[in-house]
Amino acid sequence: MSITPTTTLDSQLTSSWGPTNSYPDVPAVMPGYTSHLWPHDTPPQLWSKYQVWEWLQQIMDIHQIDASSIPFQNFDMDGHQLCSLSYQDFIHAAGSVGPILFHSITELKWSGQYHVELEQLELKPELDFSCSFPDASYPPGEIYDPPIHSFTPAPDSPSSSSADIKRSYSRSHQVKKHNRGTHLWEFIRDILLNPERNPGLIKWEDRKEGVFRFLKSEAVAQLWGKKKNNSSMTYEKLSRAMRYYYKRDILERVDGRRLVYKFGKNARGWRESEK
DNA sequence: CTGACATTTCCTGATT
DNA sequence: TAATCAGGAAATGTCA
Numbered sequence: 001m002s003i004t005p006t007t008t009l010d011s012q013l014t015s016s017w018g019p020t021n022s023y024p025d026v027p028a029v030m031p032g033y034t035s036h037l038w039p040h041d042t043p044p045q046l047w048s049k050y051q052v053w054e055w056l057q058q059i060m061d062i063h064q065i066d067a068s069s070i071p072f073q074n075f076d077m078d079g080h081q082l083c084s085l086s087y088q089d090f091i092h093a094a095g096s097v098g099p100i101l102f103h104s105i106t107e108l109k110w111s112g113q114y115h116v117e118l119e120q121l122e123l124k125p126e127l128d129f130s131c132s133f134p135d136a137s138y139p140p141g142e143i144y145d146p147p148i149h150s151f152t153p154a155p156d157s158p159s160s161s162s163a164d165i166k167r168s169y170s171r172s173h174q175v176k177k178h179n180r181g182t183h184l185w186e187f188i189r190d191i192l193l194n195p196e197r198n199p200g201l202i203k204w205e206d207r208k209e210g211v212f213r214f215l216k217s218e219a220v221a222q223l224w225g226k227k228k229n230n231s232s233m234t235y236e237k238l239s240r241a242m243r244y245y246y247k248r249d250i251l252e253r254v255d256g257r258r259l260v261y262k263f264g265k266n267a268r269g270w271r272e273s274e275k
Numbered sequence: 276c277t278g279a280c281a282t283t284t285c286c287t288g289a290t291t
Numbered sequence: 292t293a294a295t296c297a298g299g300a301a302a303t304g305t306c307a
Contacts, residue, residue, distance in 0.1 A: 183281070217295090230283080236295085241282050243297065258291075258295055283303070290296070 044108045047079025053194055059104055060097075060182075070094040071269075072193060083109060184241050185250050187224055188212075189263070189270045210263030210270055217259055 047055065056075055074093035075082065082105060090098035182190065191198045192212055201220050205211040214220055217235035225233025242261060245251035249264040263270050 228282090233283085237283060237285090239296075240284080240298085244282075255296090256291095277307100279307090280305085281303100282305105284301085286299085288297085291294085 044079045044105060045083045047082065049076060049078050050194075052077060052079055052082050055104075055108075056101070057190070059101060070097050072190070182227075184224065184238070185245055185263075185267055186269075187227060188220070188261075189267065191220070191223075192270065205257075205260060206262075207272065210267070211254060212261060212263075213257070214259040214261075 044055070052075055053072070056070075056072065060070075070093070085093070085102075085105075087098070087102050090102040092098070094101055188202065191202050192204060201216050201223070202212055202214050205213050214235070217239075221233045221235040221238045224238055225231055242251060245264070246253050249266040251267065252262040252264040254260045254262045
C-alpha cells in the first residue's frame with residue numbers, strides 16, 4: 001500500500017507558489033549592507049533557528065557567495081544567540097564571510113522595519129507533514145528543535161574547513177560575486193542539511209553514504225524554480241540537471257530506486273564530519 | 276563580443 | 292497508465 005496522500009500536491013503548489021514568484025529585485029540589490037528587503041518584521045533577537053538560517057541564505061545569495069563557503073552548522077542557533085555573537089565569533093564561525101554577516105546582523109539589530117518576503121511561506125503550506133501547523137501565520141517561535149549539536153564556535157574552525165573556505169575565498173576574494181546563487185546540488189544539499197525547514201521535501205536514506213530521496217519531487221522543483229525565478233520548473237527538468245551530475249561525480253547513480261540519488265566525490269559539504 | 280559552464284527545455288524510448 | 296529514468300541535442304543566461 002502506498003502511503004502517499006496522492007492528492008492535491010498540485011493545487012497546493014499552484015495556489016501557494018503561483019502568486020508569490022514575483023521576485024522584486026533581489027539580485028540587483030547589494031548596497032553595502034542589507035537593510036530593507038528583509039524577510040522578517042521580527043527583530044533578529046527573536047528569530048527562530050529557521051529564520052536565522054534563512055537570513056544566512058539571503059546574505060549568501062545577495063553577496064553571491066558560494067553557499068559552501070561557510071559551515072552552516074556553525075549557525076545552528078536562534079536569533080537571540082546569533083545577536084550575542086561578537087565580531088570574533090563571526091570570524092571563527094564563518095571565516096572571511098564573518099565580517100559581512102556581522103555587519104548585516106548589526107544593522108538589522110538597529111533598524112526597525114522590514115519588508116516581508118517569504119520563502120518560508122512557500123515551504124509552509126508544503127509541509128503537510130502531519131505537524132499541527134496552520135500555515136497562514138506562524139509565530140516567531142520555533143518549529144522544533146533538531147537534536148543536532150548546539151553551536152560550536154569552533155575554536156579553530158578555520159583548520160578543519162580551511163580547505164573549503166580557502167578555496168572559495170581565493171576565488172571570490174577579488175570578485176565577490178561568483179556563483180549565481182547556488183548550484184542545484186548545493187540547493188538540494190542545503191535543504192537536506194536543514195531539517196527544521198525541510199519537513200518533507202527530501203529525506204536522507206543513508207546519511208553516512210550521502211544517499212537521499214525526494215519525497216515531494218514537484219515541490220522541490222517548484223522551490224528550485226522559485227530560486228531561479230523560473231515558474232515553469234518541473235521535476236522532469238530538474239532531474240535532467242541531476243543526471244548531468246553523474247558525469248561530473250557530483251552525484252552517483254543509484255539504480256533501482258526511484259527518486260533516490262547519492263552525493264558523489266565532488267559534492268562537498270554534506271557530510272556531518274568534514275563540512 | 277566571445278566562450279565556457281550550468282542548467283533549461285524538449286524529446287524519444289525504456290522501466291517501474 | 293502515470294511517473295521516472297536515460298541521454299542526446301539545442302537553447303539560454305551568467306560570468307570572466
